[in-house]
Amino acid sequence: MRTIESAIEIDAPPERVWEELIDFEEYVEWNPFIPRASGEARVGHRLTIKIEPPGAREFTFTPKVTVVEEPRRLAWLGRVGLPHLFDGRHSFHLEPLADGERTRFRQHEVFGGVLVPLLLREGAIQRGFDAMNAALKRRVERKAPVKA
Template identity: 35%
Template sequence: MKTTIETQQIIQAPISKVWQILTRFEDYPKWSQFIKEFYGNPTVGSRIGVLLSPPGGKSMKMNPVFLKIDKERELRWRGSLIVKGIFDGEHYFILQKINENSTKLIQGENFSGILVPLLKKMIMGSTLKGFEQFNQAIKERAEQGL
């Protein structure tokens, strides 16, 4: 079983500023309520630790592998719950330049595995809401020039 969620946010800031905020992982605890922390040094092929805290849900630690880090374009990682095939997610951020001072942020995740049907309510509820909160937090941070 598979399902995908995707969110979009228009940010009135240059793509370079949005990318800087998105990839300064050590600052996440200061502003992100959804992705609380990163542990490790994110490089393509590296496994890192991520602490997620979806709104109204339980915090969970994942250990995804970075698949893509394409400066000012795309950030992508894939993680699994316990073992591959149970509940897997490929998380992505895509940045699109609208003009010199505007950026479209797309955040999504492709879920697969045997638990997807049982967890669909969580995916479409607290996980989706967490994505929206994260997008809004990046927007506020970028537009305030932080």
């Protein structure tokens, strides 16, 4: 098993970050790592996700949503082929910071299966997570209401 993680602080409350995170149709406007996504953030539903890891081939898959804890956590399970060949358990965590007006946003994925050593491009995925986090921060902070 391999784990990849990336985190960033966003100057907006978790509810605001959550709105952008689950607005899959808008990913095309801002998300360099997942430029296409569709579906509904509901447990048991399948999403269609296209990832474009920097320096690696693009890939489209249909993960199943496993956790929705609005506005704190969204998770899915993606597979290539049969179970235990190449599985990815991806989660997004939104943690309110002490002031309640900022959020620590974290992506976390655990990869498992016999094909992981052959197929996983860790560096590309890490760069993709980092790029998505930075783009989400820019988008949310640009759209956040101005504080008085």
